Amino acid sequence: MKKEDLIIKWLDNNLNEEELRAFKKLDASSAFMKIDEAAHRFGAPSFDEARVFEQIQQEKGKAETKTPWTRYVSGIAAAIVVSLGLYFAFFNTTDVTYIAENATRTEFTLPDQSEVILNAGSRIVVDEDDWSSQRELQLNGEAYFKVATGTTFNVITDHGIVSVLGTEFTVNARDNYFEVTCFEGVVQVRTDDTTVRLPAGKNFKIFNGQVFDGSVTISQPSWVNAKTTFKSVPYYEAISELERQYDIEITFDPVLNNTLYTGSFTHENLETALEAITIPLNLSYDMKGKNVVLKSN
Template identity: 40%
Template sequence: MEREELIKKWLNNELNPQELEAFKKLKDYKELTTLSNNLTRFKAPEYNVQEGLNTVLQNINTSKKESKTHWLRPVLRIAAIFAISFSVYYYTTTLDTNINTLAAQKTTIELPDASNVSLNAKSHLVYNKSRWDKHRDVTLEGEAFFKVAKGSTFNVKTKHGIVTVLGTEFNVKQRDDYFEVICYEGSVKVTHNSDIVILKPGNSFLKIDGKLIAKEKETSLYPSWINNESYFKSMPFEYVIREFERQYNVSINPQNIDLKQLFTGSFSHNNLEVALKEITLPLDVTYNFKNKSTIELTRD
């Protein structure tokens, strides 16, 4: 990957582990990180860069004509440096931080208040460091497990609803027509359209295709995917397949199989062959590899 592309992705906090190692090997890695650290120590006053530059240029134009040749060029240089410096500072301190995981990838990040977020495969998290002291807000697409440090209100925004807490542990899963929140510690307020629900430890809120689904009380201390396993209790088989595709970065083509049939069981994230047996044997389904990344499921 080109040096400029690595730096751009670094500024946007979009480097994956392999790209981060490549970025650390750049000759100017130390200078770039030092500059970034120094910039974050300063808080820029409210200042209109364009207005400031216009003022400088206006002063230049109204000055005595005979003196222009002596100081015009240095002033222009200073004005340009001034404008660029503020632009760089604004750019580097107000950007949203974007965290993405690919299929078969998980990651854990620490937020500015020491809260921790574990992202499941094919998930996207967005937050803003510069506004974090006033607004502890994150936007989520996919699935994440949160350990929230106590403090001001913490909001997880999804396209299906908002999860609000003060300090607790909970899991949010938002995938297409699937929205689920499980509280593991503390309490969680879930706002979904006209529904407002307060969850206590072990309680869940689940909607599939807009329908509220009742679930048994959760007894585990954290979601199973944290330990590289996906567990399902009376879940339509199509959702099992979707999760399998995310965890193994494969495409599954079901043939003559009822995807609405309910599945109870689990599959591991560490062994493709074993995992395939775990989801097919209970339903008397067979599988065949069409190629390295495409699997066909059939029922005899």
């Protein structure tokens, strides 16, 4: 392939592995990648959609010169529209819920062939009938997405909205923890305070009200292959994940809550997993049925 074509394909995030190797061999490829990284810092400030719309509505009001009776009629029309809207909102929903209980994992395909793997203790709600006009779903918990190309794909969580156009990524939205990792393409994360663009290989975490940037070298989340890997996460989150994977309850000293944990555990052997999560912190464990107590040595 010609050098120029190779670069153009790279610019469209469209290289296969072999082509990517060829691209990396180009003299200028490191300069290009540096340019790419720097370009991300020139993003437009976030656009205040709601505020501008309100101003437009005000300006529109000035522009209108309606006689009183048309106002009356449009009032009735608006009332009909609103009641129809409410009717459809409450009586005509076609929401489908996918659930992965503790100690299980669920895989499913969305109407546009996008693939989703739902990790233990997680739930997704999708309006499948509306899917063709709006690719949007609600996530509570953790999931891996392989999105088919098309219009914007939104994952709505309590912590913020993650938007993408055809790419691979994971979202983990738990009570006190939010993490997004991008494996291919670009995703945008929008929370109440900030908007971040994540290129492939980058991740983004929020816990204890703080934002952390990081990067990953893997090409798929490890939990897809029955293993969970952590890098600098609060200990309570590692413990909660272990509880979800084995459907057990763990008690431990809350002093450890915010200790950062880096490591991994398997989903296939509880004892090995417990060792993996206790030994690095110099702890031992005591198991009775579904209850585990961690103690310091």
